[in-house]
Amino acid sequence: MNSNSLKIHTIAEIVKKLEYYCSYQERCHAEVTEKLKTFKLSAAEIDTIVVHLIENNFLNEERFAQSFARGKHNVKKWGKIRIVNELKCRQISQYNINAALKELPDETYYATFHELAEKHWNSLTETHPAKKKKKFCDFLLRKGWESPLILDKLNELAHD
Incomplete structure (x- = not known):
């Protein structure tokens, strides 16, 4: 690739690209900053563009x-x-x-947990009780569910 094929972007073009980037999917500041770094901009230019995106509600x-x-x-x-x-x-x-x-109302949160836990418990083919319990707990812990919730559900399902 020769240097002539490298596309040079103006600040206005970069701003438009970032407005689009932020408008089709919510972004966090870190993602936007990383994306801006790919344009080889100065820190001041990056800050200016981020402020523009915030002020115009592209970035929140x-x-x-x-x-x-x-x-x-x-x-x-x-x-x-x-x-x-x-x-x-x-x-x-x-x-x-x-x-x-606050976007996760308790009622919905717990309903999702119970549905996921029961579905996973019933899908496990492990026959050894201790191994089945471990697989069940590990799966839910990886998904980020709280230990007391998992243990209560395990006691419920393992004794049915």
Whole structure:
């Protein structure tokens, strides 16, 4: 590849690209900053573009956190522990994490847990009781569900 084929972007073009990038899916600040770094911009230029995206409501970390929590819970059946850890990895503030958790009403949260737990318990082909219990617990812990919830459900299912 010769240097002539490298595309040079103006700041205005980059802003338009980032507006589109943020409009078709919620993004966190860290994702946007990483994307901007691929354009070889200065720190000041990156900051200016991020401020523009925030001021024009393309970038909103509270909205991102809420959307992330709803999506990961509803689609991937994640529990609060996994959601919180993933948001922390994305440098989301505690305030926005708390706002995100409010998107998971207790009734829905527990209904999802019980449905997932029962479905997984019934799908396990392990015949050895201790191994089956371990597989059950490991699966739900990886999904980020709380230990007391898992143990209560295990006691319920293992004694049926």
